[in-house]
Amino acid sequence: MTNLVKAERALTTQKVREEESQYLTFLLGKEMFAIGILSIKEIIEYGQVTSVPMMPSFVRGVINLRGQVVPVIDLQARFGRPSSLVGKRSCVVIIEIRLSPEQEQHVIGVLVDSVSEVLAIAPAQIEKAPQFGAKLRPDFISGMGKVDDKFVIILNVEKVLSVDELSALTERVEDSRQD
Amino acid sequence: MNMEQAFQTFLAESAELLQDMEDKLLGLENCEDATESVNSIFRAVHTIKGSAGLFGLDDIVAFTHVVESVLDDVRSGSFVLDEQLINLLLQCKDYIGKMVDSIEGESVLMTAEDLQLQQALTNTLSGYLNKVHSTSPATMLVGINETDDYQSVSVIESDITIANENWHISVYFGVDVLRSGMDPLSFLRYLATLGTIVHIETVTDGMPSPEDMDAESCYLGYEINFHSNATKNQIEDVFEFVRDDCQLKILPPYAKASEFIAIIESIQTDELKLGEILLRCGTLTQRELDDLLHLQTSVKQGGTHRLIGEIVVADGLASSEVVTAALHKQAQGKKAKEKQAQTVRVDAEKLDHLINLIGELVIAGAGVESEAHLTGIGSLKESAQTMTRLVEEVRESALHLRMVQIGETFNRFQRVVRDVSKELGKDIDLQINGAETELDKTVIEKISDPLMHLVRNSIDHGIESPALRAERHKPVTGNVTLNAYHESGTIVIEVSDDGGGLNKDKILQKARANGLVSPDTELSAHEIYQLIFEAGFSTADAVSNISGRGVGMDVVRRNIEALRGTVEIDSEYTVGTTIRIRLPLTLAIIDGFMMKVGDVFYVLPLDIVEECIELNACHSEGQEGRHYINLRGEVLPFIRLGDYFCKSQRKAKRENIVVIKYGNLKAGFVVDELMGEFQTVIKPLGPLFERVPGISGSTILGSGEVALILDAASLIHLVMQRDGKAMSVAAQQSALH
Numbered sequence: 001m002t003n004l005v006k007a008e009r010a011l012t013t014q015k016v017r018e019e020e021s022q023y024l025t026f027l028l029g030k031e032m033f034a035i036g037i038l039s040i041k042e043i044i045e046y047g048q049v050t051s052v053p054m055m056p057s058f059v060r061g062v063i064n065l066r067g068q069v070v071p072v073i074d075l076q077a078r079f080g081r082p083s084s085l086v087g088k089r090s091c092v093v094i095i096e097i098r099l100s101p102e103q104e105q106h107v108i109g110v111l112v113d114s115v116s117e118v119l120a121i122a123p124a125q126i127e128k129a130p131q132f133g134a135k136l137r138p139d140f141i142s143g144m145g146k147v148d149d150k151f152v153i154i155l156n157v158e159k160v161l162s163v164d165e166l167s168a169l170t171e172r173v174e175d176s177r178q179d
Numbered sequence: 180m181n182m183e184q185a186f187q188t189f190l191a192e193s194a195e196l197l198q199d200m201e202d203k204l205l206g207l208e209n210c211e212d213a214t215e216s217v218n219s220i221f222r223a224v225h226t227i228k229g230s231a232g233l234f235g236l237d238d239i240v241a242f243t244h245v246v247e248s249v250l251d252d253v254r255s256g257s258f259v260l261d262e263q264l265i266n267l268l269l270q271c272k273d274y275i276g277k278m279v280d281s282i283e284g285e286s287v288l289m290t291a292e293d294l295q296l297q298q299a300l301t302n303t304l305s306g307y308l309n310k311v312h313s314t315s316p317a318t319m320l321v322g323i324n325e326t327d328d329y330q331s332v333s334v335i336e337s338d339i340t341i342a343n344e345n346w347h348i349s350v351y352f353g354v355d356v357l358r359s360g361m362d363p364l365s366f367l368r369y370l371a372t373l374g375t376i377v378h379i380e381t382v383t384d385g386m387p388s389p390e391d392m393d394a395e396s397c398y399l400g401y402e403i404n405f406h407s408n409a410t411k412n413q414i415e416d417v418f419e420f421v422r423d424d425c426q427l428k429i430l431p432p433y434a435k436a437s438e439f440i441a442i443i444e445s446i447q448t449d450e451l452k453l454g455e456i457l458l459r460c461g462t463l464t465q466r467e468l469d470d471l472l473h474l475q476t477s478v479k480q481g482g483t484h485r486l487i488g489e490i491v492v493a494d495g496l497a498s499s500e501v502v503t504a505a506l507h508k509q510a511q512g513k514k515a516k517e518k519q520a521q522t523v524r525v526d527a528e529k530l531d532h533l534i535n536l537i538g539e540l541v542i543a544g545a546g547v548e549s550e551a552h553l554t555g556i557g558s559l560k561e562s563a564q565t566m567t568r569l570v571e572e573v574r575e576s577a578l579h580l581r582m583v584q585i586g587e588t589f590n591r592f593q594r595v596v597r598d599v600s601k602e603l604g605k606d607i608d609l610q611i612n613g614a615e616t617e618l619d620k621t622v623i624e625k626i627s628d629p630l631m632h633l634v635r636n637s638i639d640h641g642i643e644s645p646a647l648r649a650e651r652h653k654p655v656t657g658n659v660t661l662n663a664y665h666e667s668g669t670i671v672i673e674v675s676d677d678g679g680g681l682n683k684d685k686i687l688q689k690a691r692a693n694g695l696v697s698p699d700t701e702l703s704a705h706e707i708y709q710l711i712f713e714a715g716f717s718t719a720d721a722v723s724n725i726s727g728r729g730v731g732m733d734v735v736r737r738n739i740e741a742l743r744g745t746v747e748i749d750s751e752y753t754v755g756t757t758i759r760i761r762l763p764l765t766l767a768i769i770d771g772f773m774m775k776v777g778d779v780f781y782v783l784p785l786d787i788v789e790e791c792i793e794l795n796a797c798h799s800e801g802q803e804g805r806h807y808i809n810l811r812g813e814v815l816p817f818i819r820l821g822d823y824f825c826k827s828q829r830k831a832k833r834e835n836i837v838v839i840k841y842g843n844l845k846a847g848f849v850v851d852e853l854m855g856e857f858q859t860v861i862k863p864l865g866p867l868f869e870r871v872p873g874i875s876g877s878t879i880l881g882s883g884e885v886a887l888i889l890d891a892a893s894l895i896h897l898v899m900q901r902d903g904k905a906m907s908v909a910a911q912q913s914a915l916h
Binding site for chain 2: 055059064067069106163
């Protein structure tokens with residue numbers, strides 16, 4: 001029974017992939033990025049973030065999402081750039097990721113400077129990630145979407161928000177403080 | 180109830196029954212009331228056998244059957260339960276437990292080694308059985324049949340005896356049998372374990388026409404010709420689970436014709452057809468059937484008087500055995516009912532959900548109250564307060580739902596102490612104090628393994644050999660004590676023994692040899708004792724199969740720390756050792772004390788907060804850089820949370836010190852603002868923050884903001900470690916210059 005459901009689910013995701021997928025585009029600084037819409041749970045206004053001490057700069061803190069405590073990641077800082085300045089249009093995009101079917105689902109918030117729109121991009125319009133030049137770790141990019149003759153970087157959310165990697169990084173911060 | 184749920188119940192029930200069996204067996208050793216205990220041990224094995232049969236677990240049925248037979252003989256007084264037999268039965272209990280644990284699907288997967296053990300156990304058990312049967316060749320079963328025959332013959336001579344040496348079972352399942360999760364097939368399968376089904380005939384007369392048929396209803400009945408040496412009771416027990424939901428008639432071998440007539444008449448089907456069915460079953464021969472039908476008509480002709488007489492006789496036949504069985508069953512039912520009234524089995528998940536909801540309610544309640552205060556309306560404030568009080572009470576009782584007495588866990592160690600001490604040739608008594616102390620069920624589950632390890636350690640390393648004890652002028656019987664009590668919001672569990680104690684010098688020597696401690700470091704007794712929690716550390720000269728490999732104590736400490744607990748050791752060489760585990764009462768909600776540092780709210784468990792004092796000028800005067808104050812003549816080190824967490828040098832106008840006490844640790848935290856008491860629902864921070872030291876979780880304030888819960892003990896340790904490192908670095912640097 002569960003296998004059936006899984007198979008069906010795989011089928012639908014495949015269908016979506018074959019046809020065109022929808023992406024949420026947003027701005028970080030002046031650059032445009034996109035995230036596949038299927039992993040996005042909701043978008044909320046930035047506010048009431050409690051900072052957690054002894055965390056690397058890319059962890060902005062935690063917020064209360066209707067009773068659930070959710071960490072907020074500063075994408076700019078995660079990409080090794082200066083942290084985002086919070087403005088009027090700053091938003092937190094709430095993302096649900098499951099790294100493997102066995103693992104439980106993680107809910108993580110991502111701080112972006114502003115949310116633009118939802119775009120449909122056909123697979124034919126997506127190019128491979130460049131080996132270098134994007135000023136971004138190549139494994140963070142799942143592809144480059146062509147929109148109006150401009151490129152939008154489609155992020156590989158699983159990699160960018162890899163819980164294992166993030167928590168390893170937070171530990172390293174602690175070590176470096178101790179030394 | 181579906182089969183999966185039923186199976187889970189079976190697993191839980193088996194575990195309970197086996198535990199009960201072990202308790203009773205150990206009790207027997209201490210000369211408790213024997214008959215009652217033997218009966219309940221028998222019942223435990225019997226119930227497991229019955230339920231296992233329901234799920235078609237033939238291996239378990241086969242093994243438990245042998246155990247049951249031996250117990251039955253014990254019950255009938257054929258031989259006494261001596262120590263040897265108790266030992267054997269304890270092994271059997273372990274083996275049954277193992278079988279239940281290894282159930283995979285419909286079969287039991289055991290290793291070859293286990294099967295050998297099973298063979299050995301079965302052989303020993305059969306040894307007992309043979310002993311009995313050689314001394315009293317006539318089995319109980321035969322006895323019953325003889326009296327049955329005798330009775331019937333003496334009462335009605337005119338009746339015909341059917342020359343069939345097999346049982347005849349007529350069972351018609353009720354329509355709701357499938358709906359209540361029972362599969363008729365399982366019963367038949369289980370029946371087959373008691374003997375041989377010579378012939379089975381399915382009666383489908385109850386089946387309605389296809390359009391009226393309900394797929395979830397059961398319309399089947401069976402006429403079974405059954406060859407077995409089982410007693411009527413045993414056969415009846417096969418159908419125990421559907422007893423109220425089916426029509427069951429069991430006729431013994433050589434039953435009276437009148438009884439068959441009764442069956443034929445009670446089943447609402449064509450008389451002739453049922454006769455034929457019986458014929459096909461091989462229960463009746465053609466001649467007997469003819470006689471039977473003849474007898475039936477003659478009965479009818481003879482008028483009602485005869486018929487009633489026969490019914491009475493039939494009742495008489497059922498007499499002793501059946502009536503006692505019925506009474507026994509009634510008594511059992513009553514007992515079960517009493518127990519049901521005492522406890523309700525609730526799915527742990529449901530309970531967790533309830534507690535989560537109450538957690539949310541507490542948060543919402545706090546929000547309402549703070550809003551009410553802002554409005555300044557007196558009546559509103561009052562109502563909000565009443566509500567808060569009630570919510571608090573609900574919270575208390577919800578938390579109590581999860582609380583379990585620790586006694587049950589402690590009692591399990593009786594067996595461990597008994598077995599291990601015998602193996603080692605030591606005489607050891609286990610004493611249990613504070614068994615009624617309650618703590619969270621999840622905590623109990625997680626603490627039982629570490630406890631087991633500590634108890635084993637006490638027996639193996641702690642208690643000396645009898646010879647050495649005599650030399651030290653101690654009583655030959657060693658004492659291991661388990662103790663539990665509440666202390667300032669934590670629960671303390673102690674494992675103590677009056678054994679050899681820890682040899683400080685030996686530990687230090689070993690630690691230096693292992694390179695755990697540098698040769699010139701001086702350590703306090705307390706620090707030396709903590710060394711035994713280091714990974715790979717063991718002072719035992721010989722590695723035994725019980726302990727001594729040096730793995731374990733570090734695992735114990737890790738497990739306890741994972742529960743936000745601590746462990747400490749008191750010991751005196753040649754006098755004894757006490758290991759003290761300190762654990763938080765619950766993992767879900769705590770009474771917190773809230774304070775503010777910078778813009779962030781922090782919460783400390785209220786139980787560890789001793790007092791709050793203002794950090795005024797005279798305290799910090801001339802103390803620049805030094806982090807301690809004079810607290811009424813006591814030196815109190817403190818940590819500036821602001822410096823530690825935020826690195827910001829901004830200082831509030833009025834700083835406060837929160838004095839905390841955790842075990843023997845006493846320290847102060849300097850904070851910007853004190854917010855006061857706060858009901859705190861602990862929310863996990865998630866995997867991302869799992870490794871952040873000093874913070875154990877988070878909570879949501881009435882305003883919707885998130886506050887962080889401080890883990891005082893780990894925070895202090897962290898600071899201590901860092902200071903220690905800084906000191907040694909400074910010392911090295913000055914040495915270089």
